[in-house]
Amino acid sequence: xxxxxxxxxxxxxxxxxxxxxxxxxxxxxxxxxxxxxxxxxxxxxxxxxxxxxxxxxxxxxxxxxxxxxxxxxxxxxxxxxxxxxxxxxxxxxxxxxxxxxxxxxxxxxxxxxxxxxxxxxxxxxxxxxxxxxxxxxxxxxxxxxxxxxxxxxxxxxxxxxxxxxxxxxxxxxxxxxxxxxxxxxxxxxxxxxxxxxxxxxxxxxxxxxxxxxxxxxxxxxxxxxxxxxxxxxxxxxxxxxxxxxxxxxxxxxxxxxxxxxxxxxxxxxxxxxxxxxxxxxxxxxxxxxxxxxxxxxxxxxxxxxxxxxxxxxxxxxxxx
Amino acid sequence: xxxxxxxxxxxxxxxxxxxxxxxxxxxxxxxxxxxxxxxxxxxxxxxxxxxxxxxxxxxxxxxxxxxxxxxxxxxxxxxxxxxxxxxxxxxxxxxxxxxxxxxxxxxxxxxxxxxxxxxxxxxxxxxxxxxxxxxxxxxxxxxxxxxxxxxxxxxxxxxxxxxxxxxxxxxxxxxxxxxxxxxxxxxxxxxxxxxxxxxxxxxxxxxxxxxxxxxxxxxxxxxxxxxxxxxxxxxxxxxxxxxxxxxxxxxxxxxxxxxxxxxxxxxxxxxxxxxxxxxxxxxxxxxxxxxxxxxxxxxxxxxxxxxxxxxxxxxxxxxxxxxxxxxxxxxxxxxxxxxxxxxxxxxxxxxxxxxxxxxxxxxxxxxxxxxxxxxxxxxxxxxxxxxxxxxxxxxxxxxxxxxxxxxxxxxxxxxxxxxxxxxxxxxxxxxxxxxxxxxxxxxxxxxxxxxxxxxxxxxxxxxxxxxxxxxxxxxxxxxxxxxxxxxxxxxxxxxxxxxxxxxxxxxxxxxxxxxxxxxxxxxxxxxxxxxxxxxxx
Numbered sequence: 001x002x003x004x005x006x007x008x009x010x011x012x013x014x015x016x017x018x019x020x021x022x023x024x025x026x027x028x029x030x031x032x033x034x035x036x037x038x039x040x041x042x043x044x045x046x047x048x049x050x051x052x053x054x055x056x057x058x059x060x061x062x063x064x065x066x067x068x069x070x071x072x073x074x075x076x077x078x079x080x081x082x083x084x085x086x087x088x089x090x091x092x093x094x095x096x097x098x099x100x101x102x103x104x105x106x107x108x109x110x111x112x113x114x115x116x117x118x119x120x121x122x123x124x125x126x127x128x129x130x131x132x133x134x135x136x137x138x139x140x141x142x143x144x145x146x147x148x149x150x151x152x153x154x155x156x157x158x159x160x161x162x163x164x165x166x167x168x169x170x171x172x173x174x175x176x177x178x179x180x181x182x183x184x185x186x187x188x189x190x191x192x193x194x195x196x197x198x199x200x201x202x203x204x205x206x207x208x209x210x211x212x213x214x215x216x217x218x219x220x221x222x223x224x225x226x227x228x229x230x231x232x233x234x235x236x237x238x239x240x241x242x243x244x245x246x247x248x249x250x251x252x253x254x255x256x257x258x259x260x261x262x263x264x265x266x267x268x269x270x271x272x273x274x275x276x277x278x279x280x281x282x283x284x285x286x287x288x289x290x291x292x293x294x295x296x297x298x299x300x301x302x303x304x305x306x307x308x309x310x311x312x313x314x315x316x317x318x319x320x
Numbered sequence: 321x322x323x324x325x326x327x328x329x330x331x332x333x334x335x336x337x338x339x340x341x342x343x344x345x346x347x348x349x350x351x352x353x354x355x356x357x358x359x360x361x362x363x364x365x366x367x368x369x370x371x372x373x374x375x376x377x378x379x380x381x382x383x384x385x386x387x388x389x390x391x392x393x394x395x396x397x398x399x400x401x402x403x404x405x406x407x408x409x410x411x412x413x414x415x416x417x418x419x420x421x422x423x424x425x426x427x428x429x430x431x432x433x434x435x436x437x438x439x440x441x442x443x444x445x446x447x448x449x450x451x452x453x454x455x456x457x458x459x460x461x462x463x464x465x466x467x468x469x470x471x472x473x474x475x476x477x478x479x480x481x482x483x484x485x486x487x488x489x490x491x492x493x494x495x496x497x498x499x500x501x502x503x504x505x506x507x508x509x510x511x512x513x514x515x516x517x518x519x520x521x522x523x524x525x526x527x528x529x530x531x532x533x534x535x536x537x538x539x540x541x542x543x544x545x546x547x548x549x550x551x552x553x554x555x556x557x558x559x560x561x562x563x564x565x566x567x568x569x570x571x572x573x574x575x576x577x578x579x580x581x582x583x584x585x586x587x588x589x590x591x592x593x594x595x596x597x598x599x600x601x602x603x604x605x606x607x608x609x610x611x612x613x614x615x616x617x618x619x620x621x622x623x624x625x626x627x628x629x630x631x632x633x634x635x636x637x638x639x640x641x642x643x644x645x646x647x648x649x650x651x652x653x654x655x656x657x658x659x660x661x662x663x664x665x666x667x668x669x670x671x672x673x674x675x676x677x678x679x680x681x682x683x684x685x686x687x688x689x690x691x692x693x694x695x696x697x698x699x700x701x702x703x704x705x706x707x708x709x710x711x712x713x714x715x716x717x718x719x720x721x722x723x724x725x726x727x728x729x730x731x732x733x734x735x736x737x738x739x740x741x742x743x744x745x746x747x748x749x750x751x752x753x754x755x756x757x758x759x760x761x762x763x764x765x766x767x768x769x770x771x772x773x774x775x776x777x778x779x780x781x782x783x784x785x786x787x788x789x790x791x792x793x794x795x796x797x798x799x800x801x802x803x804x805x806x807x808x809x810x811x812x813x814x815x816x817x818x819x820x821x822x823x824x825x826x827x828x829x830x831x832x833x834x835x836x837x838x839x840x841x842x843x844x845x846x847x848x849x850x851x852x853x854x855x856x857x
Contacts, residue, residue, distance in 0.1 A: 045776060086403045094551060098551070098552075157587055160591035167591070168584075169593060268553035
């Protein structure tokens with residue numbers, strides 16, 4: 001197992017390198033100029049052409065792509081992630097400042113999704129073709145279909161505007177106001193969890209149905225085990241292996257969903273930061289964000305793989 | 321409204337990006353405080369407020385109004401974050417509304433009627449057309465406690481002039497500075513410049529001592545002090561009790577919350593999570609008239625959207641004023657006003673604000689697609705096709721283009737609409753790589769603002785009207801207003817005839833406030849001032 005983990009950790013580097021190259025090239029190939037964004041439309045004035053060039057030089061944009069990339073690579077190797085072209089603040093500071101909010105949001109959403117999807121998925125599988133199953137399946141379809149932006153807006157209207165139960169948006173420091181912080185987390189986390197929960201639930205249900213139809217489960221039932229034991233001990237554990245794989249991929253994709261949710265609920269995190277960096281053509285900030293997000297996603301996948309091995313002894317033996 | 325609407329994103333993702341960078345124009349400083357204070361500071365004392373008996377109204381001395389204003393926190397939703405704290409770098413309108421108008425000051429500012437009054441400067445004089453002598457007010461201090469000195473004006477202006485920023489252009493005519501004493505500075509110009517004072521309005525004065533840390537800390541002289549700026553989150557300000565205009569501000573703290581999506585901002589206002597929304601499109605504000613929980617503040621402004629017609633990509637449009645006139649005949653401005661701006665705003669063809677002393681009312685190009693067809697036939701142009709570039713997230717441009725498209729179709733002209741991300745649009749705008757491009761300008765007090773920014777690029781590329789270019793220079797080198805009016809009248813005639821730009825109309829601007837908010841100000845240029853806002857119970 002240790003060898004496997006070490007192998008996977010080493011495998012992160014080429015992935016990160018490849019992604020960094022792709023991002024570096026793509027963002028520079030896209031139309032748009034950070035220097036022009038700084039000067040705005042006054043960059044169109046003849047008298048400002050020299051300023052535009054000076055800004056490009058200051059930003060290092062007048063260098064060939066390869067030189068820019070190698071310089072960036074050299075800098076990050078030395079732990080220097082540079083400054084944002086827009087705010088001039090250190091990119092690492094900006095990212096680190098926003099990271100906890102996103103991690104918290106994703107963690108909360110994942111917990112909600114898991115806490116909803118597993119019991120409901122099992123219930124739907126056990127009560128297959130009953131009204132309970134149909135209601136749950138209907139909710140799954142709705143959860144998969146509803147746009148998160150719309151859902152977020154709808155629950156703001158219901159819980160903040162009409163019922164006045166929860167704050168509409170924003171974030172407050174957890175150390176200063178833990179309850180206020182928790183209140184503000186509920187709606188964004190729930191909104192983010194909707195798609196994940198629906199997606200997982202569908203998978204749990206399908207997998208459980210298949211498992212519960214298998215020979216060894218029939219044998220367990222024939223041996224007189226209770227339904228609870230059969231479902232939870234035999235059925236669920238077997239289903240967990242495949243469900244976990246799906247969960248790993250889906251949780252990684254929450255990073256994408258977080259971009260929308262963060263803006264809807266004013267929950268300022270790295271998703272929002274990254275998208276803004278794209279629109280501002282803030283190359284160094286974008287590269288820093290993507291670099292760490294890539295590392296994050298590969299780490300999540302690694303954790304999933306490790307958990308997969310722990311749950312499935314067959315995999316452990318295969319990996320030696 | 322359009323100035324700020326340009327900063328708006330319907331699309332929530334674009335909102336952030338555009339909000340941060342969009343339309344990039346000069347802001348201004350608050351208008352003179354004329355309203356009496358109605359604060360009642362006893363209700364919510366500010367524990368961290370600096371005691372300043374001379375500046376803070378004594379609780380017992382304040383007459384109790386019918387509603388009871390309290391010193392408290394004003395929470396305002398803004399659809400865009402600032403890009404930097406440095407007032408000499410940022411050119412975002414939202415920076416103007418959130419920082420420049422609250423934390424910073426300039427030598428002069430606009431009065432409500434857009435005339436110039438002293439801000440940090442108590443007075444100024446012109447011994448001759450090329451010399452300005454400014455005298456600073458007594459007792460001016462920065463938030464750090466440091467005194468404001470005349471040498472800081474020289475430092476700030478030199479920093480601006482040397483910087484890689486758009487403000488430098490406003491100081492290119494300065495020949496030199498002479499600090500006469502700690503409160504007096506003389507600025508000498510190379511040439512007579514009618515809009516020099518106007519250009520000074522957005523030029524914030526800072527101390528040399530703060531430059532080293534200006535990206536993270538900002539010490540100004542305004543009615544509010546910067547407490548913190550969390551990117552994409554909150555800008556927190558607190559009252560500066562030492563502010564040089566008494567009885568301002570009227571709240572303890574001021575928080576700008578960044579909420580990119582307009583509809584979400586409205587729900588935040590309705591739920592009581594914010595007290596006001598800085599700007600919203602008319603399509604959101606107008607239906608809220610008469611609502612119980614929201615008060616739309618809709619103000620006509622002189623900002624205006626336009627189509628710029630002289631790009632490099634379409635030789636027919638670029639080279640022929642007749643073709644441009646034909647296109648103008650296809651724009652149904654009544655439909656635009658009714659549909660895009662909810663019936664608000666003044667229609668016009670000139671680039672000068674309708675309320676301005678230099679405005680010339682030119683009535684022409686009434687909607688006439690048949691006339692346009694005939695004009696094109698006379699020019700022997702058939703099946704004209706062109707593309708209009710609009711900015712993603714700015715629905716007004718696209719909606720106007722759709723209306724224009726219908727009129728053009730009646731005249732047999734095919735127009736495509738291409739909506740581009742701001743940075744892409746900006747690239748095309750700067751390089752003139754377009755057939756026609758939608759744009760929006762804020763209001764201005766001096767016509768040279770638009771001439772230098774909106775017309776000058778066309779003088780230099782495509783619009784071969786040398787008389788117009790000459791007039792533009794002459795008008796800004798003339799101080800006599802009657803003479804200037806005459807010169808600008810001629811320039812307006814030429815512009816409307818040649819149509820390097822097709823002005824659409826003046827647009828309204830809208831904010832939303834909670835019913836207990838008063839003192840919200842939007843000036844005719846479209847800039848928002850919250851320094852005198854009070855919150856009533």
